[in-house]
Amino acid sequence: MEAGTLGPGQERTMGERFAHALNRFSEAPYVVKAGIGIFLLDLVLVLADRRPDSVGEWVLLLAIFAATVAAMVPLERRPAATAAVVLANVVAILILYHGLHEVSQRGINGLSLGAIYALGAVGLTLVYGILKLVNFAHGDFLTFGAYMAYLVNVTWELPLVFGLAFAVLTTALLGIGLEKVMWGPMRGRGAGMLQLLLMAIGLAFVIRYGIQFVWGTELRQLNVNRTDTVNFLDLRVGRTQLIVIIVGFVTLIATGLMLRMTLLGKRMRALSDDLDLAETSGIDTSRVILYTWLFAAGLAGLAGVFAGAITQLQPELGFELLLPIFAAVVLGGIGNAFGALTAGIVLGVVIEWSTLIVAPGLKLAVGFVILIIVLIIRPEGIFGHARTV
Amino acid sequence: MTDPLAIFPLGLTFEAFTDIDFWTSVGIFAGIYTIFALGLQLNVGFTGIQNFGQAGFMAIGAYSMAILTAEEGMNFWLSLPISILITIAFGLIVGLPSLRLRADYFAIATIAFAEAIRLIALNARDLTNGAQGIFGFDDSWDSISESIEDFIIDLGWTDVPGLFPLFLVTWGIAVLMMFSLTRVQGTPWGRVLRAVREDEDAARALGKNAFSYKLQSLAIAASIGAVAGWLLAIQLAFVVPDEFQPIVTFIGYVVLVLGGLANYWGVAVGAIILWTVLEGLRFLELPISETKIAALRFIIVGLVLIGLMAFRPQGVFGKREEMVLGD
Amino acid sequence: MTEAPIFEAEGIEKSFGGIRAVNGATMDVKRGSITALIGPNGAGKTTFFNLITGFYRPDRGRARFDGREVQGRPPYVIARFGMVRTFQITKALAAMPVIDNMMLAAPDQPGESLRNVLFRPLAWRKREQEVHEQAIELLDVFNLTRLADHYAGTLSGGQRKLLELARALMAQPRFLLLDEPMAGINPTLGRRLLDHMQRLRAEDGVTFLFIEHDMEVVMNHSDRVIVMAEGRVIAEGEPQAVRSDRAVIDAYLGGAGHGGIE
Incomplete structure (x- = not known):
């Protein structure tokens, strides 16, 4: 470690040399980078799992590898397509090793998790893009929703549908209320990014431990069917899980349509792109911001109920989901609702697939490693458009 | 684990309020968090990099010391500098690719790193013994601790609390660090760090390798985190993954903003205030259960953080002119 | 007396998302000169500065400062060579x-x-x-x-501008690139600044390249003028000669739609 006082032409430090080498690499032709990257990925996958034990397997592996690289060539500067090809490559290898059935079964398990991530990520990304707020309290919105459903469903002994509606409603109100008393006034004062971020952490504490204050730390369960399963094509899926997947996807599609078709959705996306620009173009920003909170918090409440339904309730339920949700937001490109939606589902599935290779306890770590790698290679996300400097 | 700060059995009676053993222990935790947050101060307050992975560096410091001593049979004193080197290496590995990122991406990347480290510690059972954790690395410390105790007894204070030597060492290290960091901050090196905090491009246009300085800052903060990790390990007498949750970093930020940004001595003030208030709350005779009191402590921490950010973003002792949050 | 130019750029190119901001800019800056870089808005002057001082990486082209290649080097290295810049929007370390x-x-x-x-x-x-x-x-x-x-x-806006210039001088540059140094400071201070530039050139042999919109300043205080339009250099020479250059007048009339050089 050497500070920058050396004169010109003198030796560079290790760090600088390494950084220089990284820069060199980043300028290499695309196919070379893609080839090296996929090769390393395959190597890791194969070594982490087991070695190919027949010539046939080797040939298949090499064919998959070659096909992937070949498919990448025409896809330069289309990161979403690139990601899809890489993903297809990974799936092909997994199927080769573990069979179609196992891969599909885990994929289905991943869909419910993915739906939860996606529901959380859509709101988080809109808030992030529109309000420049890195909302560390978003996970605790999920927890809040789950406990609201618990209140209706278990304490008041009403059907879960009412609990779900109540959760969505109250979480949405929580979001709007906080905008009115906290975020709006803070924006008015021109608060900085870290200032708002730390405030969000403080808020997260208040919500999480407020829930702990009322309900304690013990695990609680919503009144759902945990035993029935649905079988089709030799695959098994829990009844509750299936409901989560179906309702989750319907909601996600509806959200997508709302963002694409309605005036409000278009305005949200415009604001998420550039708040100042949208303001000068005459959009009533404060109204759109309120609707954004309504959606973001409402979807978070829904995601929280889902998470509670397929697992158990405890005060850290949402916080434990927050980082993967953040990963989906970054992978999708901050502010990009469609990106977050897609990335959330894909991430849920990929995380489940990773349990084919690594210990289940490490599946979230796999998600974080993917996040870090994508951040390094393409900080603007897979679905984000590169901004000019 | 829902209360990572629950360092004592709940249900202490009011007698403990005047118990010197109890407050010695609180003092050690305040000292550990002071050291922990000094690294954050260097990063956030003086370099403008938002390191949210400090708990991860703390974990690496604690684990490498414990693994080297308890499992590899290395001499305890040798394991300390080596664990520092390992942590610095991780600091560089994390920093090299991620310090080029925008501030918010860097924050998310570092918190993801810290969580990945914790999950690996939880699952790599061969190395870390998983959730059971590692014990038996502190024999050398115990003998040192006893000699310090004997020395104090010789001075005439006979009922020395068992943890008092650790208290002395922790605060000795903390004060030494505050003193040296303040000194180093006043050098031209520190001036470049502040310039990088203010405007990286301006610093680069004046011939300063901003990236190298950020990397140095992160590596030093990581090694400071490692020291906090050792002390935590010694205090608890074990190392488990649960001690390194992201909330530890968040609490570090609370200490940081309580004490004020861009001020090393303020960190100690922040840590002392936070721990006195947190532990003092135990003695409020409230007619509620202990879980509720534990929850209440964090609600208060959260409210303090919100209030500070809303009304005094430079912290209690920070200078408004050197405020690095609001803009 | 033909001395090698202190700075040469050749065919510098840079695109952002399909738009060519700088499109093959080529220029020499004479050692010890005070050279003005002018051109209509959007001509790529500031981008050009960013490209030759390492803040952006050129897609193509070469730049040499005092015999050393500078394209693709990081800004701090270029600054240490003695090629120091200021910014259009001041970067005072507040x-x-x-x-x-x-x-x-x-x-x-x-x-x-x-x-x-x-x-x-x-x-x-x-x-x-x-x-x-x-x-x-x-x-x-x-x-x-x-x-x-x-x-x-x-500090006030004007004071910051002065501070940034003084700070750049502290770096002991041999070649100083100023991005609109006069913008936002009052005429008296502006004159002081120009006088100081003259003195630095005379005493220490510092070379200046400055982006400027005020034609009076350009005509009276520079000894060479380089004109950019649409990402290229379209003319260079003595101020008087450039003023009557047909291409320059067209660029100003075509580019800005009004005004021009008067």
């Missing part, structure tokens, strides 16, 4: 005192290395003393001495 802003810029301060700070704590004190004196001298020139201990963030 939460640092004015004097620290100045002293920061001084080159060859061993105390900026952590190793020296830790192991040779006395090595840098003498240099710090020299730097402090230089800083005070320069602040004097720009009438900023009384503000030395104020935080830079409390």
